[in-house]
Amino acid sequence: MLAVTTQHYLILSFLLFAIGLSGILLRKNMITVLMSIELVLNSVNINLIAFSYQWSNLTGQIFSIFTITVAAGEAAVGLGILIAFFRLRDTTSLERASELKG
Amino acid sequence: MSFLAANGSALLFYVFAALAVVAALGVVTLRNPMYGAIALLLTFLSVAVLFLLRHAEFLAMVQIFVYGGGIMVLFLFVIMLVNLHRLKETRLYWGQSPAVLVLGVLLLLFFGYFFVHAAFGPAFTQPQTFVRAGGVDGVGNSQAVAWSLYRDYLLPFEVASLFLLIAMIGAVVLGRRQ
Numbered sequence: 001m002l003a004v005t006t007q008h009y010l011i012l013s014f015l016l017f018a019i020g021l022s023g024i025l026l027r028k029n030m031i032t033v034l035m036s037i038e039l040v041l042n043s044v045n046i047n048l049i050a051f052s053y054q055w056s057n058l059t060g061q062i063f064s065i066f067t068i069t070v071a072a073g074e075a076a077v078g079l080g081i082l083i084a085f086f087r088l089r090d091t092t093s094l095e096r097a098s099e100l101k102g
Numbered sequence: 103m104s105f106l107a108a109n110g111s112a113l114l115f116y117v118f119a120a121l122a123v124v125a126a127l128g129v130v131t132l133r134n135p136m137y138g139a140i141a142l143l144l145t146f147l148s149v150a151v152l153f154l155l156r157h158a159e160f161l162a163m164v165q166i167f168v169y170g171g172g173i174m175v176l177f178l179f180v181i182m183l184v185n186l187h188r189l190k191e192t193r194l195y196w197g198q199s200p201a202v203l204v205l206g207v208l209l210l211l212f213f214g215y216f217f218v219h220a221a222f223g224p225a226f227t228q229p230q231t232f233v234r235a236g237g238v239d240g241v242g243n244s245q246a247v248a249w250s251l252y253r254d255y256l257l258p259f260e261v262a263s264l265f266l267l268i269a270m271i272g273a274v275v276l277g278r279r280q
Contacts, residue, residue: 002112004155010217012119012152016126016145018206023130025202026195031135031181035142038173039126042149045161053156054222058250061158065251068168069262073269075173079180080276086184087279 009050016043030085030092034078041071111155122148133194139177146170159243 016039023036045064052060082092089096106113121144128141146169153162196202234246241249251259 002109004112004115006222007217007220008115008119009152009156010220011214012122014210014213014217015123016149018210019123019126019130022202022206026199027130028193028196029135031177031184032129032138035129035135035138035177038142038169039129039145042146042169045165046149046152049153049156049158049161052158058246061161061247062250062255064158064161065164065247066258066262068164069266072168072173073265075176076269076273077276079176080273082180083183083277092184 006050006054009046013043013046013050016040016046028094030082030094030097033094034075034082037078038071038075041067041074115152115155118148118151121145122152135181136178139174139181142177143170143174146174157243160247 020036020039020043023039024033027033027036045067048060048064048067052058052064085097086092125141125144125148129138129145132138132141146165150162150165150170153159153165234241
């Protein structure tokens with residue numbers, strides 16, 4: 001019988017984290033970078049849920065509710081910044097966000 | 103048939119884990135952000151199924167409502183709001199991509215080694231004690247989460263609501279036309 005253990009969840013969570021992190025570092029489109037940040041936050045939730053089940057403790061689930069809260073706030077503010085940036089530069093490419101570059 | 107009955111949850115895990123990873127790769131590689139957003143939605147829904155498999159039913163529903171509903175609608179609105187012309191001629195990735203990929207593979211090997219060798223033992227599954235509220239066992243996941251959230255974690259809960267208010271005001275101020 002196949003068994004799914006906490007390690008499986010950790011590996012999946014790490015894969016999603018790595019994909020999200022590479023999206024943040026590699027992509028030039030601001031929208032995709034924000035979506036990659038959501039991926040990273042979601043992978044953290046997988047870890048919390050997996051350990052909550054592992055030790056039969058609900059605290060992990062409570063904590064992941066707060067992670068989701070932070071993700072929602074981050075999406076709202078990030079997309080607000082994106083709209084402001086688009087008004088200023090008429091593009092969403094991060095290449096044009098070079099005001100502080102010497 | 104008996105194989106399916108015995109391994110159903112494991113098969114579900116593998117199917118939806120693979121779906122989540124493939125869709126996440128789509129988010130990072132697809133050129134059009136609209137397709138990327140749809141791939142992200144697929145990832146969120148697959149992860150919700152994985153939450154269900156770990157007996158986090160309430161969190162699975164929150165995942166679908168908040169991520170699949172709220173955040174996705176926000177993303178789709180913004181993608182439609184900003185004018186994505188000149189999408190074809192812009193480059194997709196930064197110039198230092200090979201270095202990032204090398205670092206990513208190193209990170210993968212490092213964490214993969216630890217995750218494969220970390221032994222947590224069998225999961226401590228006693229559904230009766232897992233969902234417990236007010237000294238009563240086996241009440242259901244939502245009730246147990248609510249009991250914990252409104253009694254033990256009331257202050258963080260209120261701080262979270264304040265945080266959401268601040269985020270909302272911040273988003274309105276940032277999006278305002280000067």
